[in-house]
Amino acid sequence: MRHFAFAFALLALGACGERQTSSNVAGCERVAMHEVTWSNADAPDTITTRSEGPSCAQAAVMFVARNADGDPLWAFASTYFDMTAGGIPPEGAPAVTEAQMDEFLAGWANVSATTSNTLPEWLEGVATLTESATTFAYDTPFDRETYEMLRARNLPMFCYAAAVEATQCLVIDPASNAPAMIVAYGP
Structure with missing residues (x-):
């Protein structure tokens, strides 16, 4: 009985560690980075902007400022469409290319x-x-x-x-x- 309980406990622990993950190969995961001297005159901070979504038109975008040690100082999130046109995309809105997203993220990070x-x-x-x-x-x-x-x-x-x-x-x-x-x- 003790061996059964031990085996059950191991199986239960193993199941806790399993995660369902999926790869969004067709998605819009893009990143841009820019250094700025802000929180410490001797060590530049890093501004990172990124996108994530099933398509670039549907992407959530994030702006993160981190100090030289990598600690987050500020974070802001929105959507690509809200940041570029306002609101949600209208029905039939044109596709957003990776190049357009890259240009947006680079400009947003360039503070x-x-x-x-x-x-x-x-x-x-x-x-x-x-x-x-x-x-x-x-x-x-x-x-x-x-x-x-x-x-x-x-x-x-x-x-x-x-x-x-x-x-x-x-x-x-x-x-x-x-x-x-x-x-x-x-x-």
Whole structure:
């Protein structure tokens, strides 16, 4: 009886380790990478953009910033169609080629470092940052005092596309030493 129980336990453990996997040979798994100096002036971070889906038109896309040690700092996910045209693809939308996906991913990954002092000033006495801006609608998770403190500190920052006509800008929060979205903007 003891041998039967031991054999059953081994079979059960073996079954736990089995996984169903499938290969999506006809899918759209593509990757682009770009280095940017952002979180550490002495060691560049890596921006990786990737796609995955049954076709490139149906691909989910991901933007990941990692430090020089490979630790993830920020991740953002969307769909190819939402990032390039908005919404979901209409019935009969043309196929998206691997070359088109590669071009999109390379452009999305190609962020440049800048500094927080390049952001618009949030004028005193104005209720929102958007009311201070002249070109785009701006939104920030911070109150005016915190936003202006971060902006004035001239922090390393990069901005990336978060939708067809929307951008998010990230800084390393000096209080937590963690990435934070300082502002999002668009039309």
